[in-house]
Amino acid sequence: MSGLHSFGENIWIVEGPLVRDMRAWFTTRMTIVKLSSGSVWIESPVPASPDTMESIAEIGPVKYLVAATMRHVWRLDNARTQFPDAQLWVCRRTRLTLQHGELPITGILTDTPPPDWADDFEQLEFKGNRFSSEVLFYHKKSHTVIIGDLIASNKKIKGKPLSNFIFRLGGVLYPKGGVSRDIRMSFRDRDLARQSLETLLSWDFDRLIIAHGDCIETGAKSYVEEKFQWLNH
Numbered sequence: 001m002s003g004l005h006s007f008g009e010n011i012w013i014v015e016g017p018l019v020r021d022m023r024a025w026f027t028t029r030m031t032i033v034k035l036s037s038g039s040v041w042i043e044s045p046v047p048a049s050p051d052t053m054e055s056i057a058e059i060g061p062v063k064y065l066v067a068a069t070m071r072h073v074w075r076l077d078n079a080r081t082q083f084p085d086a087q088l089w090v091c092r093r094t095r096l097t098l099q100h101g102e103l104p105i106t107g108i109l110t111d112t113p114p115p116d117w118a119d120d121f122e123q124l125e126f127k128g129n130r131f132s133s134e135v136l137f138y139h140k141k142s143h144t145v146i147i148g149d150l151i152a153s154n155k156k157i158k159g160k161p162l163s164n165f166i167f168r169l170g171g172v173l174y175p176k177g178g179v180s181r182d183i184r185m186s187f188r189d190r191d192l193a194r195q196s197l198e199t200l201l202s203w204d205f206d207r208l209i210i211a212h213g214d215c216i217e218t219g220a221k222s223y224v225e226e227k228f229q230w231l232n233h
């Protein structure tokens, strides 16, 4: 069976292997979108089985590989060997950006979608935080928002007590989840962050893909609103 799961019109997700980052193990997930041009756009790519790769190839030619959160940039190293013709797009670099070696990057993601996917997406750099960098996407056709690391709800991982402890400490252990304590604390310009939140909530979305935890199939806007309550205090 293919590991490709439909998440709405022209949007799919694929689960990847566990990866280790900052002493904890994380589940991984990539998002695949068929653009109105017919090309395929992949966010936070993960290694996939030959079957899954075949299913992706059936959707269309993969032209864009995107790392929208600073801790996922390293994943483009492997993905670009699988899709050598794809452009590479990453979020603004910070001291915490996780990347191995040089990448032939096409562009940095900003609040303005590049013309190639402007018909399909709105995008937003969530601002107010110098240390972390993440761009959120709104896929118009499926009314889905894609969030990498800003909101997480990590399920307990069997045999990884330290990871589960770190999740609990950060307030991002399923079923609770939300914006982790360390990320909350690193938002220094809360006015700017509130402006970003306002833009995010102005999008007409009902579904949410997060990189770590269960995705939300309906009612995602109130879910996101609740997870950002702390910003209004």
Ligand SMILES: [Fe+2]
Residues within 6 Å of the ligand: 026, 069, 071, 072, 148, 149, 211, 212
């Ligand atoms: Fe992540």
